[in-house]
Amino acid sequence: MTLSLLFPVGSVRCASRQIGLFGDVAFSRSSRRAGAMRIVATLLVCLTMAAPVHAQRTAPTHAIIPAPQRVDLARTGSFTITDSTPVVIAANAGEEVERIGRRLATMLGPGAPRAPRRIAARAAVPPNAIQLVIDEDNDDAGAEGYQIDVRTGSVRISAREPAGLFYGVQTLRQLLPASVEHRAALSRTLTLPVGKIEDAPRYTWRGAMLDVARHFLPLDDVKRYVDVMALYKLNVLHLHLADDQGWRIEIMSRPNLTRHGGSTQVGGGPGGFYTQAQYTELVEYAQARNVMIVPEIDMPGHTNAALASYPELTCDGVAPPLYTGIRVGFSALCPSKESTYAFVEDIVRELAAITPGPYIHLGGDEVEKLTHTEYLRFIERVERIVRTEGKNMIGWGEIAPANLDPGTLVQHWRSDARASRDSAYLHAERGGMIILSPGNRTYLDMKYDANTILGLRWAGMISVEHAYSWEPATFLARVPERAVIGVEAPLWSETLEKRSDYEFLAFPRLIAIAELGWSQRNKRAWSDFRTRLAEHGPRLQAMGVNFYRSPEIPWK
Ligand code: TNX
Secondary structure (H helix, E strand, O other): OOHHHHOOOOOOOHHHHHHHHHHOOOOOHHHHHHHHHHHHHHHHHHHHHHOOOOOOOOOOOOOOOOOOOEEEEEEEEEEEEOOOOOEEEEOOOOHHHHHHHHHHHHHHOOOOOOOOEEEOOOOOOOOOOEEEEEOOOOOOOOOOOEEEEEOOOOEEEEEOOHHHHHHHHHHHHHHOOHHHHOOOOOOOOEEEEEEEEEEOOOOOEEEEEEEOOOOOOOHHHHHHHHHHHHHOOOOEEEEEOEEOOEEOEOOOOOOHHHHOOOOOOHHHOOOOOEOHHHHHHHHHHHHOOOOEEEEEEEEOOOOHHHHHHOHHHOOOOOOOOOOOOOOOOOOOOOOOOHHHHHHHHHHHHHHHHHOOOOEEEEEOOOOOOOOHHHHHHHHHHHHHHHHHOOOEEEEEHHHOOOOOOOOOEEEEOOOOOOOOOOOHHHHHHOOOEEEEOOHHHHOOOEOOOOOOOOOEOOOOOOOHHHHHOOOHHHOOOOOOHHHEEEEEEEEOOOOOOOHHHHHHHHOOHHHHHHHHHHOOHHHOOHHHHHHHHHOOHHHHHHOOOOOOOOOOOOOO
């Protein structure tokens, strides 16, 4: 074995290698044994390294983001992919595996979409094939993990679930040149380095949020966002579908919400909305990429578009005019009227019916028009409505002091753990889980620096390094690690008018958050991340993503 096979890629200092290796959760007995061998080898190398100049600073063998748990790739030896390399799946493989195989085969070959080849359980795998294998006993992989084994004459990706195979393919994609991202690529020969990868996510919730309310974003643009999310193994897209400036989802029983409430946006543009059929199309598009859609209708505040459409929701029965500015906190549903709860029931019932995922987000942030008690009673009542529809509620951090069900998720968004404002720990104490979206680290609408034209700055400016260099498990002092379900990066759209604006702020910072959500703590280091990220420039460009060429990254 060569040294490059022994060590996790990218770690250059002996100490960090040791921590990395000791910290590894070995997958299987054999890899645990290999792990022990590695530790001995590491100690030997550390001793040798005490001697002055030893050429340990070898170039990394890959630029995979998020960093996998374990990568052993050789510097010599490769598997060659040609136009005729078959992608093979089991004869009885289900629809999802078929789809993953088809997309892989299409990516590898030029021209028309290609189908994967099905082979019987006992039949020999054809030579030089890429095989996708579902192995239900593969407990090492978990629900989203996978293993890749590249040899000179075969490639095998295995996982317990289709989601794992999908992610194995995303990793494979990143081992190939950016040219595979061009849809109508020319005939070409590609190679993969021989070696093994074993991988599984750290957190189950790896999210992004799009505010399509302040400015409307057409469906195709949302799909493009999902495409990039999938490449980086993000699995939740939270859509902020209603706010003061616009209502963006068709509700059949309340047609004026979109007819009137959806007719404008910040700055007074034409707004827009998704029909339920379009929403369903997006849900399915996302599902095929292992992304769950979480719809949010913000309430009781951030509701001017709804109040303008249905005056019975206001306490005085008078509809306010539509709003196209960017202030917050001035609107609220009337908490003492039964018509308010009939409205919430209609919304939640229709959303639940078109949302296969288990969550409905009801906002709950920045309410200034209700007393604290009115607010808490409101939250408790709408939570019951969500549960009646068979879903779990999510709300922004402010909801934590209410008497919540432990199945509800609290999304922390404040920058720090100021005791008076941060109460997420109350939810952790009752056994609930917290999504971390701290403003000063994950808010993609914050400017990168003082020169950024788009975006806001209330939570500070967020460089790529600042978005990357924090630790979710210990971020909230009073929330234990086990109560953190994961991370999510919101992109609010007060200043964003079109897809290229959204992409400019999201990328590459969302990619940094993706690594926080997926990679083990001991596999993360800024110096290594920025070198890997540099290799992604051509790929993002090939995908047509308008990313910010941050000077922090040595772009290729
Ligand atoms: C705070 S974070 C908000 C949004 C704004 C955003 C702008 C949160 C739950 N509410 O209404 O769009 O700041 O950065």
